[in-house]
Amino acid sequence: MEHHTDVIIVGGGVIGSSVAYNLLQDGFEGEITIFEKDKTYEFASTPRSAGGIRQLFTSAINVQISRYSLQKYLTFPEDMAIGLEKAEIDFQQRGYLFLAKDNQMEYLRKQHVVQTRNGVPAELLSKNELQAIIPELHINDLVGGLYCAEDGYLDPYSVMQGYIRKAKQLGANYVYEEVDAICKEKGSVSGVKLRNGDLYHAPIVLNCAGAWAPAISGTVGISIPVEPLKRQIIQFDFAKPLENDLPLTVDPSGVYFRHEGSSVIAGYSEKVKPGIDFKWSREFFYETLWPVLAHRIPNFEKAKIKSGWAGIYSMNTIDQNAIIGSHPQLKGYYLACGFSGHGMQQAPAVGKGLSELIRTQKYETLDLNQLSIERFSTNKLITEGAIV
Numbered sequence: 001m002e003h004h005t006d007v008i009i010v011g012g013g014v015i016g017s018s019v020a021y022n023l024l025q026d027g028f029e030g031e032i033t034i035f036e037k038d039k040t041y042e043f044a045s046t047p048r049s050a051g052g053i054r055q056l057f058t059s060a061i062n063v064q065i066s067r068y069s070l071q072k073y074l075t076f077p078e079d080m081a082i083g084l085e086k087a088e089i090d091f092q093q094r095g096y097l098f099l100a101k102d103n104q105m106e107y108l109r110k111q112h113v114v115q116t117r118n119g120v121p122a123e124l125l126s127k128n129e130l131q132a133i134i135p136e137l138h139i140n141d142l143v144g145g146l147y148c149a150e151d152g153y154l155d156p157y158s159v160m161q162g163y164i165r166k167a168k169q170l171g172a173n174y175v176y177e178e179v180d181a182i183c184k185e186k187g188s189v190s191g192v193k194l195r196n197g198d199l200y201h202a203p204i205v206l207n208c209a210g211a212w213a214p215a216i217s218g219t220v221g222i223s224i225p226v227e228p229l230k231r232q233i234i235q236f237d238f239a240k241p242l243e244n245d246l247p248l249t250v251d252p253s254g255v256y257f258r259h260e261g262s263s264v265i266a267g268y269s270e271k272v273k274p275g276i277d278f279k280w281s282r283e284f285f286y287e288t289l290w291p292v293l294a295h296r297i298p299n300f301e302k303a304k305i306k307s308g309w310a311g312i313y314s315m316n317t318i319d320q321n322a323i324i325g326s327h328p329q330l331k332g333y334y335l336a337c338g339f340s341g342h343g344m345q346q347a348p349a350v351g352k353g354l355s356e357l358i359r360t361q362k363y364e365t366l367d368l369n370q371l372s373i374e375r376f377s378t379n380k381l382i383t384e385g386a387i388v
């Protein structure tokens with residue numbers, strides 16, 4: 001079967017669905033077809049994310065993207081409401097906190113300059129001030145921290161569903177089929193071929209396939225510096241409740257943790273071989289997470305694993321930042337991938353930016369040109385020091 005449509009989006013996760021929503025909300029009149037291979041989203045990165053939302057980045061572009069997105073998440077329930085039903089996303093503004101040891105504080109001070117210059121209400125805290133936020137925190141080996149009270153965490157699955165429902169209401173056409181290949185004709189993208197053999201023709205194809213983005217890009221002969229990388233999260237209960245709700249806290253070791261209901265979830269960017277792998281292990285908790293957690297918060301010494309999972313980062317192997325915009329070698333081919341560990345907090349801004357680029361051929365709200373794939377050939381990399 002052959003079909004014609006105006007815009008094709010490969011991948012209906014948070015990024016693809018935000019692009020579809022923004023295009024339609026901004027008045028795009030053509031037909032948008034989103035292909036999603038898994039209607040349950042079992043293995044997509046979005047529902048497996050920790051949902052951390054922070055403005056505490058070190059590059060101005062990432063700070064600006066997060067600031068825009070945070071504002072959008074504050075009004076998300078109303079903006080994405082369907083009739084009287086609000087799109088609740090459980091955004092808990094409990095803060096984001098980086099803890100520092102030894103010379104790490106100097107580095108946080110430098111970050112603080114970039115953040116405050118860009119309007120972020122970031123605060124440098126002494127080690128004693130940290131205990132006002134987490135009274136149980138073990139501070140003997142710390143020198144201080146960097147905190148932003150506006151930040152926090154949300155429920156990624158609900159965000160994605162909010163975008164999907166609203167995009168559908170505005171007219172987006174979700175097709176639950178796998179794209180086998182992107183097609184081209186004389187230097188322009190021409191559509192996609194599905195695994196079931198159907199052909200969809202369109203002058204614009206966006207690659208929002210997350211961890212599968214490099215594979216699908218390879219079908220049209222374009223390689224992108226992204227690889228899938230496993231990340232584990234473990235949820236655990238502990239005996240003695242904490243006095244306050246936790247901010248999303250990043251220990252100097254890189255282990256991060258936050259409340260999830262009355263339990264805590266924790267993760268760490270361990271060294272692993274690239275590839276799609278969803279195995280998680282209790283050993284990861286006992287050997288890697290727990291020693292750090294129990295040292296940092298004595299209440300975590302008695303911990304019982306409740307559940308765990310592994311999800312996949314679409315890791316940009318060159319500078320760990322998103323790759324956004326049109327591809328110079330193939331007219332009509334757009335990328336939105338390589339988000340590494342920060343795609344949730346970038347989804348609203350990226351959707352808005354790509355809507356503008358596709359409709360008007362330029363960015364209007366935020367200039368995302370720095371994130372184009374051309375930065376690799378011109379060696380204008382994004383230097384981001386706060387990768388979690």
Ligand SMILES: Cc1cc2nc3c(=O)[nH]c(=O)nc-3n(C[C@H](O)[C@H](O)[C@H](O)COP(=O)(O)OP(=O)(O)OC[C@H]3O[C@@H](n4cnc5c(N)ncnc54)[C@H](O)[C@@H]3O)c2cc1C
Nearest residue numbers: 011013014015037045046049050052179210311343344345
């Ligand atoms: C453990 C973990 C923790 C994280 N923590 C955070 C955090 O705290 N804060 C933050 O901002 N970000 C975090 N992230 C990153 C964030 O989750 C991702 O950057 C974001 O979800 C990426 O969204 P996406 O839509 O690009 O990818 P996905 O959600 O993976 O969506 C891509 C979709 O494309 C579909 N697809 C792929 N190939 C095809 C094809 N050929 N045909 C049709 N469909 C296809 C897939 O089925 C999938 O549903 C975390 C990620 C992980 C794994």
